[in-house]
Each structure stands twice: as structure tokens, then as C-alpha cells.
Amino acid sequence: MPIVSVRQLSKSYGENTVIDHLDLDIDQSSVVAVLGRSGSGKSTLLRCIGGLEVFQTGQVACGDQVLLPMQAADQSYFRNIGIVFQHFNLFPHLTALSNVTIALRKVQRLDKELVAKRGRKALETVGLWEKASAYPARLSGGQQQRVAIARALALEPKILLLDEVTSALDPELVEEVIGVLRSLAERGDTMLLVTHDIRFAQTVADHVVFMHKGKIHEQGKAHEVIRQPKTDEFAQFLGIANKL
Amino acid sequence: MDTVIKYLPSLGTSALITVALFIVPAVCGAVIGLMVAIARTAKSLLPRELGKLFIFAIQGTPVLLLLLIVHYGIATIGFRLPPALSAIIALTLYAAGFLGEIWRGAIQAVPQTQWEAARSLGFGRTRALLLLIAPQAIWIALPATVGFLVSLMKVTSLAAIIGVVELTKTGMMIANLSFEPMLVYGLLGAIYFMLCWPMSRLSRHLEMVQHANR
Numbered sequence: 299m300p301i302v303s304v305r306q307l308s309k310s311y312g313e314n315t316v317i318d319h320l321d322l323d324i325d326q327s328s329v330v331a332v333l334g335r336s337g338s339g340k341s342t343l344l345r346c347i348g349g350l351e352v353f354q355t356g357q358v359a360c361g362d363q364v365l366l367p368m369q370a371a372d373q374s375y376f377r378n379i380g381i382v383f384q385h386f387n388l389f390p391h392l393t394a395l396s397n398v399t400i401a402l403r404k405v406q407r408l409d410k411e412l413v414a415k416r417g418r419k420a421l422e423t424v425g426l427w428e429k430a431s432a433y434p435a436r437l438s439g440g441q442q443q444r445v446a447i448a449r450a451l452a453l454e455p456k457i458l459l460l461d462e463v464t465s466a467l468d469p470e471l472v473e474e475v476i477g478v479l480r481s482l483a484e485r486g487d488t489m490l491l492v493t494h495d496i497r498f499a500q501t502v503a504d505h506v507v508f509m510h511k512g513k514i515h516e517q518g519k520a521h522e523v524i525r526q527p528k529t530d531e532f533a534q535f536l537g538i539a540n541k542l
Numbered sequence: 543m544d545t546v547i548k549y550l551p552s553l554g555t556s557a558l559i560t561v562a563l564f565i566v567p568a569v570c571g572a573v574i575g576l577m578v579a580i581a582r583t584a585k586s587l588l589p590r591e592l593g594k595l596f597i598f599a600i601q602g603t604p605v606l607l608l609l610l611i612v613h614y615g616i617a618t619i620g621f622r623l624p625p626a627l628s629a630i631i632a633l634t635l636y637a638a639g640f641l642g643e644i645w646r647g648a649i650q651a652v653p654q655t656q657w658e659a660a661r662s663l664g665f666g667r668t669r670a671l672l673l674l675i676a677p678q679a680i681w682i683a684l685p686a687t688v689g690f691l692v693s694l695m696k697v698t699s700l701a702a703i704i705g706v707v708e709l710t711k712t713g714m715m716i717a718n719l720s721f722e723p724m725l726v727y728g729l730l731g732a733i734y735f736m737l738c739w740p741m742s743r744l745s746r747h748l749e750m751v752q753h754a755n756r
């Protein structure tokens with residue numbers, strides 16, 4: 299039974315079809331990387347699964363929650379999902395710990411002890427407990443992204459959705475985020491990450507999906523698919539991206 | 543100097559009336575202004591359009607005209623209000639119109655991605671606005687809000703036109719009695735400055751505290 303199941307999903311903005319009758323399953327404890335060029339529809343796919351976009355046809359199921367066409371996700375849909383954004387989107391007026399715990403306190407209304415425990419555990423997982431009282435502006439980009447990961451982890455989601463989480467970071471800061479994601483993968487967390495960085499996908503993911511013009515062109519085990527692309531588009535993408 | 547000493551108690555009393563004409567409309571205007579700002583940023587069209595209409599009407603009307611409409615206009619339909627109450631109502635509407643628009647702008651200046659982050663954590667729209675967006679919008683709105691409040695303090699002097707004996711009206715009467723307009727109006731200016739300056743000072747202080755905390 300997959301954690302996420304996408305069936306015949308289509309999404310368009312006016313005349314422009316961004317996702318075209320797409321099917322995708324994500325199993326428990328798997329780490330799936332969606333690769334593709336800008337405009338291939340990979341971020342839109344993540345946003346549809348994350349309940350942030352309304353789509354025209356198909357169905358998205360995440361755990362016990364199902365999203366149908368033209369239906370905005372309600373609050374209960376987000377119980378199963380943790381989303382990490384490209385630009386972190388931390389709340390600047392809250393400390394790192396408050397960022398991590400605010401949803402536990404104000405949405406899930408957990409008791410104080412449990413909130414403190416889960417907040418500490420999440421920050422320790424990303425190696426930033428010592429920065430618990432720091433405001434986001436006092437943290438480096440890599441640290442901010444790790445707090446954003448901790449914020450999503452604290453919700454104990456069934457799946458973590460990561461949208462280009464290394465794209466806004468300097469190369470030396472990318473490593474610390476990759477380190478955190480690898481440790482999450484090792485402990486069995488389920489993740490869907492969208493990226494155009496092949497090395498990042500190879501390092502973290504066990505399964506790779508290549509998207510082109512709103513469709514899945516290729517998918518399979520990360521090391522096999524990347525080593526032996528079957529379609530011209532993917533080979534070209536790997537070639538161009540490798541050169542870059 | 544004798545004039546100053548002689549009339550200082552009356553100026554002090556009327557300064558209190560000016561302060562009341564400022565505080566009550568500032569507080570009531572802030573409450574209504576907040577509702578207007580929420581309506582202006584709502585998802586549904588109706589509250590957004592109603593909020594827009596209110597702001598359009600208030601911002602397009604001179605304060606003096608608002609005072610005249612509330613005091614003399616309402617009297618023609620049978621409600622004769624005391625001048626001070628008319629002034630408070632008119633200034634409250636004026637404050638609500640301007641604060642509502644300042645705060646609407648500040649709420650919308652918070653990046654859309656913050657709303658998205660709140661939504662992804664399971665926050666509904668109202669709770670996200672109150673707990674996550676408003677605390678950021680407050681700092682964006684602070685300079686413009688204080689600027690408006692300083693102007694509201696000075697606009698209270700227009701209440702003299704409908705017969706409220708506040709600071710300016712008292713000053714006019716003292717100037718007529720003492721034949722020392724320069725001295726009296728200079729003194730009025732100093733009193734208005736003392737009433738407005740702490741607000742500007744507090745605003746700057748809060749901005750500095752805010753920057754230091756980030």
C-alpha cells in the first residue's frame with residue numbers, strides 16, 4: 299500500500315497544461331527524486347501532492363486523505379504531510395524552536411511537555427538544538443533550511459515533500475542539508491524531493507522519476523536510471539546537467 | 543509671561559479634551575480599522591468590496607466635511623448630538639478609513655509564501671492571520687501608523703469648528719482676550735509638539751528594539 303498515490307493527475311494554467319495525466323506511487327520508506335528541467339511540471343506535481351494547488355482532473359491520495367479535482371485541501375489533509383520550501387519560509391518573528399513547535403501548539407494543541415519533547419527531538423535530528431533560541435535572520439541559509447526540515451519533521455508526517463531545498467543555498471551549505479536528508483533516509487523516512495541537481499538526487503534518493511512536459515518519461519532505481527537513461531530527453535538532461 | 547501663567551490652567555484642561563478627542567477615536571478607529579483590513583484581505587468578494595467602498599468614501603471626504611456631516615447632517619434627521627460626541631464619531635470614521643488601508647497594505651506586504659507555509663502546517667486562514675501574518679505586518683505598518691496617529695492628534699483641532707472647546711479653540715479665545723496671538727499660538731504649537739513627539743519617539747524606539755532582536 300503506497301503512502302502517496304497519484305492517479306491520472308492533470309493540472310493546467312489556462313491553456314498551458316503543466317501536468318498531463320500523470321500516475322505515481324510512493325511507497326513507505328522510499329526516497330523519490332523528481333528530476334526535470336524548469337517548466338517540466340515537477341514543482342507543480344509536488345504542490346498538487348502537498349495540497350497547495352487545485353488540479354483539474356485525477357486524484358491524489360495521501361494516507362487516509364484523498365484530494366479530488368477542483369477541491370482545495372482542508373486542514374486535515376496537511377496532517378499527513380510535511381513540506382519544505384526552496385526559500386525556507388520560516389516565520390521571521392519566531393525563534394527556531396517556536397518555528398518548529400508553533401503548529402504543535404496552535405494547530406494540534408498538544409500538551410506542553412509533548413510539544414517541548416517533539417520540538418527538541420526535531421531540532422536535534424537536524425543538529426541545531428543549540429540554535430533553538432536564535433531567530434531565522436541570525437542563522438545561515440543551510441541552518442535555516444535545516445530548521446525548516448525540523449519544522450516539517452515535528453509534525454511527524456507520513457511523507458516529507460522537499461521542493462528544490464538546496465537550490466537557494468551556496469554550494470558549501472548544500473552539504474549540511476544533504477547530510478540531514480541522508481540520515482532521515484537511513485532511518486526510513488518517506489520523502490519526495492524535487493530537484494534539477496542530479497548529484498543531490500543520486501546522493502539522497504533510491505528512486506528517480508524524470509519528468510518532461512508534464513509527463514513521467516522515465517523512472518526506476520536511482521543508480522540504474524541515471525547511469526542508463528532510456529529516452530533522448532533524459533539523456534540530454536543528464537548530459538547538460540552533468541556539464542553544468 | 544503673565545499671560546502664560548494666567549491662562550495655563552485653561553490650556554491644560556483643554557489639552558486633556560484634545561487628548562480625549564485623540565485617544566477615543568484612535569482606539570475605536572483601530573478596532574474598526576482592523577475589521578476593515580480583515581475584510582479587505584478576505585477571500586470572498588463581498589467583504590472585500592464593502593471594505594473598499596468604506597475606505598473610498600472616508601479617504602475621499604475632507605475631515606472637516608465629515609465633522610459637519612456628523613454634527614449638522616445627522617441633526618436634520620432628528621438626532622442632535624453633543625459637539626464632542628459628533629467629533630469623536632467623525633474622527634473615529636476618519637481613523638478607521640486610514641488605519642484600515644494602512645493595515646491592509648501591511649498584511650498584503652507579508653510575502654504570500656508565509657501564508658503558504660502556514661497552510662502547509664495546518665493553519666486555517668484566520669489563525670494564520672492572527673498568529674503568523676499580523677505579527678509581521680505590525681512592524682511593516684508601524685511607521686505609517688504612527689505617522690497617521692500624529693496627524694490625527696493635529697486634526698482634532700478641526701473639532702473647534704463644530705463648537706468643541708479643545709486646545710485650539712481655547713487658544714483662539716485666549717489670544718482674543720490677551721491680544722498676544724504670537725505668544726499664545728506659539729505656546730499651542732509647543733503643546734501639540736509635546737503631545738506628538740512621544741509617539742514618534744516610541745515608534746523609533748520600537749523599530750530599534752525590533753532590529754536588535756533580529
